[in-house]
């Protein structure tokens with residue numbers, strides 16, 4: 001069988017017992033899933049289940065206690081420009097302007113580019129996120145939280161990594177900017193065959209953007225329990241997506257998982273082969289028999 005672009009195999013993360021006593025904290029265990037080249041995958045789960053920790057392991061910034069990550073047939077060990085990350089807390093270099101934060105990364109990626117090429121490329125992405133007209137010359141401390149997040153997004157997009165890792169990238173943005181940058185992200189993703197793995201708490205954002213949505217049970221001992229296929233054709237429009245017959249089925253499934261099943265399934269083991277999440281797929285209307293896995297049928 002062909003290997004996936006990204007394979008997460010039997011990942012577990014434990015932290016030593018806190019000084020007050022007790023056993024080690026198992027944040028998650030038996031986390032296994034794969035992502036195909038060019039897929040857009042979102043992950044949703046309650047606070048503390050370990051989403052950011054999984055992302056840090058994918059980025060090569062943290063090590064799992066058990067298991068590993070294979071990308072393009074190679075084990076992920078340490079960070080790489082093939083994996084671009086946007087964190088919740090921007091992680092910009094505070095002594096550099098917004099522009100230099102981006103050019104710094106672009107120069108590292110394209111060592112043989114001229115100064116003009118680096119500048120033109122960096123400006124393209126800064127303008128895309130709405131940072132121009134002088135704002136790009138300010139240092140992070142002189143920018144608002146939303147503006148800093150936009151610099152961080154421009155920097156990650158500008159290095160055109162094979163895998164884009166986004167940890168709640170739009171959380172600090174106002175609704176209008178958020179919508180614009182979501183659409184830019186989709187445009188870039190469609191045009192580049194990049195693979196995107198994104199954490200979000202917003203079910204509507206996940207349905208609008210993703211091909212698949214991974215659902216995590218509550219921690220400790222969390223796991224990825226389900227992989228929900230969105231199944232809504234692209235390009236998607238914000239106005240029309242809610243009219244699609246799958247939209248509310250997917251949305252209700254996600255909300256129900258977060259409200260009830262993430263807790264009910266907490267601490268249970270996967271019954272699927274290799275600990276992979278159950279696939280949840282919603283069938284077409286018009287009399288076609290939907291391919292519903294047992295887990296979906298149970299929760300109808």
Ligand SMILES: Nc1ncnc2c1ncn2[C@@H]1O[C@H](COP(=O)(O)OP(=O)(O)OP(=O)(O)O)[C@@H](O)[C@H]1O
Nearest residue numbers: 015025027045046047048049050051052053054219
């Ligand atoms: N260095 C550490 N030592 C001990 N526990 C830690 C450490 N880092 C993270 N944790 C714990 O690991 C768990 C998972 O944290 P993580 O930030 O990955 O969760 P998350 O799902 O991304 O949460 P959120 O949605 O709030 O961002 C939390 O319970 C956190 O307290």
